[in-house]
Every structure is written in structure tokens, then in C-alpha cells.
Amino acid sequence: MHLTLLSIDWLLLIEKCVLILIIISVSLVIAMYETWAERKVAAFMQDRRGPNRAGFGGLLQPMADGLKLFMKEEIIPTSSSKFLFVLGPGMAMLTAMMTSAVIPWSSHFHLFGRDVSMQIADVNIGILYIFGVVSMGVYGIMIGGWASNNKFSLLAAIRGASQIISYELAMGLAIIALLMITGTLSLGKMVEQQQEHGLYNFVVQPLGFLIFLVCAFAECNRTPFDLSEAENELNFGYHQEYSSMKLGFYLFAEYINMFISSALMASLYFGGFDIPFVNDAAFGAHFGQNPLAILQVVSLFGKIVLFIFFFMWVRWTIPRFRYDQLMNLGWKVLIPLALFNMLATGFIVLLKAHGWHF
Amino acid sequence: MQPLTSRSKAVERKPMTMWEKMYLPAIAKGMSITFGHMFKKKPTVNYPEKTRPFSPVFRGLHVLNRDEQGRERCTACGLCAVACPAEAITMEAAERLPGEENQYREEKYAAKYEINMLRCIFCGLCEEACPKDAIYLSETFAPANYTRKGFIYGKEELLIPNPVTQPEEYAKAKGL
Ligand code: SF4
Ligand code: SF4
DSSP states (O other): OHHHHHTSOHHHHHHHHHHHHHHHHHHHHHHHHHHHHHHHHHHHHTTOOOOOSSSGGGTTHHHHHHHHHHHSOOOOOTTSOHHHHHHHHHHHHHHHHHGGGGOOOSSEEEETTEEEESOSOOOTTHHHHHHHHHHHHHHHHHHHHHHTTOHHHHHHHHHHHHHHHHHHHHHHHHHHHHHHHHOOOOHHHHHHHHHHHTOOHHHHOHHHHHHHHHHHHHHTTOTTSOGGGOHHHHTTOTTTTOOHHHHHHHHHHHHHHHHHHHHHHHHHHSOTTOOTTSOHHHHHHHHOHHHHHHHHHHHHHHHHHHHHHHHHHHHTTSOOOOHHHHHIIIIIIIHHHHHHHHHHHHHHHHHHHTTOOO | OOOSSTTOOOOOOOOOOHHHHTOHHHHHHHHHHHHHHTTSOOOOOOTTTSOOOOOTTOOOSEEEOBOTTSOBOOOOOOHHHHHOTTOOEEEEEEEOOTTOTTTBSSSEEEEEEEEETTTOOOOOHHHHHOTTSOEEEOSOOOOOOSSSGGGEEOHHHHBOOOTTTOHHHHHHHHTO
16 A cells, blocks of 8 residues: 555645646636637727727726726526536536646646756547547536526537537547548647658648648637527527526636647647647757747647637637528538548548658 | 519528638638738727817717807897707806896806707707707717716816916817
């Protein structure tokens, strides 16, 4: 008993805990400022100014909003199922946060004589883990909509669930094509491979990336696929009965999802923490590991910010799909395309394995 | 049916072509448009700090004028109240007593002069009716108050500051 206890690497435990703490707070802060950025981007695209009263350039606006949400009265409808009603937003938040565990934020720091990895869990089935957690995200919506005991919420929840399930298929198929090329399920390895080849995966898999991108929009319930929040048809969607910070949790979860899927897309298709146009290994050897790791974090976050901007840009450009259009796009366009992409990739991989060269 | 305007256009119900069905070209076009808008000049006026320039005939809240010696010009003739289509003006007249010549220009003056800003339609007819140049419509236009009573402006709110005793306030009220 004693021996097994002692054999735990306590330092590793501490290191991971600190990392988890940092990543969770960073995602929260980023989600907060995404709400600010979203309004600013929306405003600028519509020739407006956006929030500019609270703090410089409205930078304190998210704090004010958070405070407001906390101060609001919390209403739990009497006809709702209380336990599930409270569980819903928690679930949404939890699944949104959990995905960040397998994303490699940087190579590693060299601190206190140890190599501190910047990935919470380098599991060798990283992608599968992400898919598992992301599919759980639908429960947040489903439970919330169901527990509210409101027809509109329920309709929205069902819409959301069927949408996420449909698009997950295409997303999975797009990823399979990528896996054929990389031959690994670990995100860390994928990033390393892209770093070594100096060739990002989106060059190799443009169609796969496009499909993944569209599906990511659908998974995050973002416009043009925000059918579960279609306010003109469903009042407000699955969180209609929610108030106060529970509503805040749902809205927050959406923004965290956006952040994480941006990070995921950056890692899978855009080289993750690789610094573009720089040979990272040589840079590290020249300037030391820690500056390199910091720059890598910066580069990853740069990519993430670009993706987030893209998300918002799309949101303020494209109107919402109709529900039948959404399903047609998912089942009749994206899935066949993804299948084709998979077959074509498999074909080429096989040819290469048999000694063909291009 | 005959088209009523020259701009009417028949609705097209052709099935979408392959190019249109791909969505992406149209999306790219739309996105380039929205991106272009990011750098456009914003027409918004940052209101409390900046105001839109008004035309000289702008009709805002009223002021009761004084003459150069700081005497109230209004003689309580009631022409403005008669002219007012909204019946927003009430007044009570009083006779000027000896020794008040430095306060009131005419022998009769308005002891009470009220404009109900909730009734007023800011037509400016009172300004036109006044034979004594006593009432003017200013460029202030955003009254705000907690009660309905607060919108009934009396002489304290309407009278312009005295140019003799309070020259700075007077200049400010005049917008100089
Ligand atoms: S502006 Fe018109 S409505 Fe207002 S008090 Fe003068 S006359 Fe009456
Ligand atoms: S403001 Fe002019 S019109 Fe009205 S009562 Fe006074 S003097 Fe007469």
C-alpha cells in the first residue's frame, strides 16, 4: 500500500493540476473576450461601433455582463424537472471544457530541471477521446431542452441533437481520411509530424478540412447552423427557460466550444503550435527550449484567434439554413463528399505503399 | 397585372444551378462584402460626447429670453398660449411694482409661466407668435425625468441666466 502510494509521481500530479488550472482559466477568459470580440466584429461588419462604454474600447463589457448575469434572479420553472434543469448547463460547460485535455498547447517547457509537457493528457487515442466528449455535448442541449418542460425548448433540443448527430458522421469520415495519412490517433504526434514535414495537413487534405470546418460550425451550433437557437421560430431555443448564470453557462459553453474547436482545427490541419516559416527544432537549439515553447504557445493562439475571427465572420455574413436544407447538406452532400475523400485518400495511400511516386 | 412601379421584378423560381448549389462561391462573395465593411467609415455619432450639428432652425426645448440689461422680456400677453396647438403653455400675469423695473421690461409680466413638455410638439408656433421676442426654441432636445410632473417646466427651467449677474452661464446657455 505504502509503496504504491509512494510510487506515484507527485510532481507530475502537481504539474498536471497546475496545467489544468491554467488551461481552464485561460479558456474562461478567452470565452469571455470572445463575447466582446463577437460584438465588436458584428458591429464593425455592420458599420457600427460596438460596445465602447465600459472601459477602453468596451474591454470591461464582459465583466459587466458576467456581473449582471450573477445578479439576475434565478428562475427554475415549477413544471420543470429540477435536477435535470440544473444538470443541463453544467453538462454543457463540462463537456466544453473536457475537450481541452488532449490538445497540445506547446511542445514542452524546461522548468526546475523537468520537461513539463504542455498537453494535459497525451493519450494515444486523442481524436477518439475528442469525439466521445463532443458527442456528449449534445446532452447539455438535450437535457436542458427536455427539463424545461417547454415545447419550444424541446423542439430546439431535438433539432440540436439530430443536427449534431448528422454532422458528427461527416466529421468522423473527414477525420478518417486524415488518420490514414498520419497513421496516428494522438494529437501530439500529428502536430509533430506536421512540424517535421513542414507541410500542414490542410494542403494534403483540403476537402477533408473543408468538411471538418463545416461540421465544426454545426457542432458548435454556430450560424449558419444555429437551428437550436432559431429565435424567430423557437423563441429562444433550448435555453429559453433559463435565467441568470445558468443561461450564462450555456452561452459560455458555446464560446468555449468555439475556442476548443478552433484549437482542434489548428492542431489537426494547421500545424498546431508549429511556428510558421520557422524551423522549430533549429530555433530551439539556438535560443533554448523555454523561449521556443512560449513562441509556440503564441503561434497556436494566433492561429486560434484567426479561426475564431473566421467563425464570427461567417456568423455575421451567412443567414441561417432552413432545417431541411441543413439535413440535405449534411446527409446528401457532406457525407458522400467525405466518403469520396476517404476513398480517394485510401487509394493514394495504397498506391504510395506499393511504391508509386508522384 | 400591370406592374405598378417601374421597379417591380418577377420572382425567379428556377432550380439552382450546380454553381449556385455549391454555396461556397456565394458564401465567399458575401464574406468579402462583410470584410470590406469592417473598414468603412462608421456613420455613428458618439452621442453624449459629440452631437450631430443642427440646422439653425432646429426646434428643441424652449428658453425665455432676457434683454441686454437682464430684464425678462415676456409681458404675459398670452399670444403664445393661444397660438399653441397643443395647449402646452399656461401662465399667470402680474403687475410690475415700482422698484422692479430692473427685473421686468414691461409693466406686466408673467408671474408663472409653464410649458408642459409632454404636450408640446415642438412646432415653434409660440416663438413665431411672441411679439416681444421673449420665447425661443433652443437646440437642447433630450429632456429626461423621473416623474411626469418634472416635465412641466416652470420659469426656473425656462429662463435664460441673467447676462448682467451671471455672464458665464448666459454665454453657455447661448452656446457661445
Ligand atoms: S412649440 Fe408649439 S406646441 Fe410647443 S409650446 Fe410652442 S406652440 Fe406649443
Ligand atoms: S412669451 Fe411672448 S407671446 Fe408668450 S406671453 Fe410672453 S410675451 Fe406673450
